[in-house]
Amino acid sequence: MSFTLQAINISFTLQVLIFSSLPFFLGLLVLKSYVFSSKSHKNLPPSPPKLPLIGNLHQIGSSPHRALHVMAKTYGPLMLIRLGSVPVLVASSADAAQEIMKTHDLIFANRAKLKIAHIIFYDCQDVAFSQYGDRWRHLKSIVVLNLLSNKRVQSYRHVREEEMAFTIEKIHKAEKSLVNFSELVISLTNNVICRVALGKRYDGRDFKNLLQRTIELLGCFSVGSYIPWLSWVDRLSGLEEKAYAIAKEFDEFLELVINEHLNKKRASGECQDIVDVLVEIQRDDKSGFRLEKDMIKAIILDIFAAGTDTTFTNLEWTLGELLRNPHAMKQLQQEAQAIGLGKSMIVEDDLDKMPYLKAVLKETLRLHPPGPLLVPRESTQDVKLLGYDIPSGTQVFINAWAISRDPSKWEAPEEFRPERFLNNPVDYKGFHFEFIPFGAGRRGCPGIQFAMIINELVLANFVYKFDLALVEEEGLDMSETNGISVHMKCPIKVSATPRF
Numbered sequence: 001m002s003f004t005l006q007a008i009n010i011s012f013t014l015q016v017l018i019f020s021s022l023p024f025f026l027g028l029l030v031l032k033s034y035v036f037s038s039k040s041h042k043n044l045p046p047s048p049p050k051l052p053l054i055g056n057l058h059q060i061g062s063s064p065h066r067a068l069h070v071m072a073k074t075y076g077p078l079m080l081i082r083l084g085s086v087p088v089l090v091a092s093s094a095d096a097a098q099e100i101m102k103t104h105d106l107i108f109a110n111r112a113k114l115k116i117a118h119i120i121f122y123d124c125q126d127v128a129f130s131q132y133g134d135r136w137r138h139l140k141s142i143v144v145l146n147l148l149s150n151k152r153v154q155s156y157r158h159v160r161e162e163e164m165a166f167t168i169e170k171i172h173k174a175e176k177s178l179v180n181f182s183e184l185v186i187s188l189t190n191n192v193i194c195r196v197a198l199g200k201r202y203d204g205r206d207f208k209n210l211l212q213r214t215i216e217l218l219g220c221f222s223v224g225s226y227i228p229w230l231s232w233v234d235r236l237s238g239l240e241e242k243a244y245a246i247a248k249e250f251d252e253f254l255e256l257v258i259n260e261h262l263n264k265k266r267a268s269g270e271c272q273d274i275v276d277v278l279v280e281i282q283r284d285d286k287s288g289f290r291l292e293k294d295m296i297k298a299i300i301l302d303i304f305a306a307g308t309d310t311t312f313t314n315l316e317w318t319l320g321e322l323l324r325n326p327h328a329m330k331q332l333q334q335e336a337q338a339i340g341l342g343k344s345m346i347v348e349d350d351l352d353k354m355p356y357l358k359a360v361l362k363e364t365l366r367l368h369p370p371g372p373l374l375v376p377r378e379s380t381q382d383v384k385l386l387g388y389d390i391p392s393g394t395q396v397f398i399n400a401w402a403i404s405r406d407p408s409k410w411e412a413p414e415e416f417r418p419e420r421f422l423n424n425p426v427d428y429k430g431f432h433f434e435f436i437p438f439g440a441g442r443r444g445c446p447g448i449q450f451a452m453i454i455n456e457l458v459l460a461n462f463v464y465k466f467d468l469a470l471v472e473e474e475g476l477d478m479s480e481t482n483g484i485s486v487h488m489k490c491p492i493k494v495s496a497t498p499r500f
Helices: 010-041 064-075 094-103 116-121 132-148 150-155 157-173 181-198 205-220 232-237 237-261 274-284 293-324 326-340 348-353 353-368 448-465
Strands: 078-085 086-091 178-180 383-385 387-389 393-399 466-470 493-498
Touching: 010 150, 064 078, 064 086, 064 132, 086 094, 094 383, 094 393, 116 205, 116 237, 132 274, 132 293, 150 181, 157 181, 157 348, 157 448, 178 181, 181 205, 181 274, 181 293, 205 293, 232 237, 237 274, 274 293, 293 326, 293 353, 293 448, 293 466, 326 348, 326 353, 326 448, 348 353, 348 448, 353 448, 393 448, 448 466
Parallel strands: 086 393
Antiparallel strands: 078 086, 178 493, 383 387, 466 493
């Protein structure tokens, strides 16, 4: 998972900030010389000019990863900005990312305190946003060993293949084979994750809308997170109200789901879903760590938000790039045809025989990492980084989007070239810092395998079963939306002609 700042009602917010700041400007100017002299002995990273009170907030805009990339070209790959009262270190190179996520990973293992995440994820009792410490270590251990292990992920193979077959049949029945690919994929991934996490589909609930609102809110700029004494602005703008409303909606649903699992009798041999596993761990209580109900809910929310959104986003961008690059589409279809050999569908056993498929997905992740700015970290002590002094309590943004487009690391970085990943050891698992769409180190995403096997199965079958072409009048808009993850602004609508 990653993090971006979205401008909501930005003109109103800035007007409030500027008006409120007037009485303080004189005091700030007086304090400036004192603060400067107290830090003058430190070798801080380069910083762009900033305004009183708001710092560099006015320079972030609605696409922070792009704005910070432009700023880094002037101020360097390790840059210090200020968002309100919070110092923020921006890393825009593989070397800087490696220093933060490997060399000094423990010092930067803490999470920044973000108000909206705090509201939605039960005081950050999840894995993604939780503060670093004993609770986080226990929760991550539960997730890695019991929920997202290789054995557990493989146990859900039948769910993925059944939902894929159902989706193929749905396309065959579509009138004139016109398909809203974006809607189709988010429905498919949501159904997979519902069955894996909760044990069944919940067709009557509009998860798409709920998740979309959640992702948008997580990407919104919360004034209170960066200028605490102006927290009332979040209430006035309605941001807090929206966050509490979503939290309540999710909580009521998850309460119902957990109670169903507590009261149900599972048939012998029935595959456990994720809630079953978590409830069983709570009952056994063998480790000495008490898994509270709110923690269970927060973990499920993590899996829903990260699993559905990341998977859907990667598939959508991938099809967009394939439609823009017909030679790549043709090569992928030829590989799928050679592997499928006329079968009704490609199954998971076939995927390791498809290197070009994997290269296509990697190249899409390079150009379009789902979260361009990884979930922000925070330093827990003073540290020396690439020759600069980084004070304790500094928030950290790692611009994965900028790093994966660095011309010193990638040839023709703006071009879609899946071939660059053929016979290439560079992978997305956190060991190659020029390519970190899922982060790295202690706070790297634990669900990489869970997400990518869905992506591979879905993409392989779409290109194997159908010739996909844009609906001429619709065209293809590759512009981005804003939020904690970056989607395509407009859904992809295609004609899907059966190939057999």
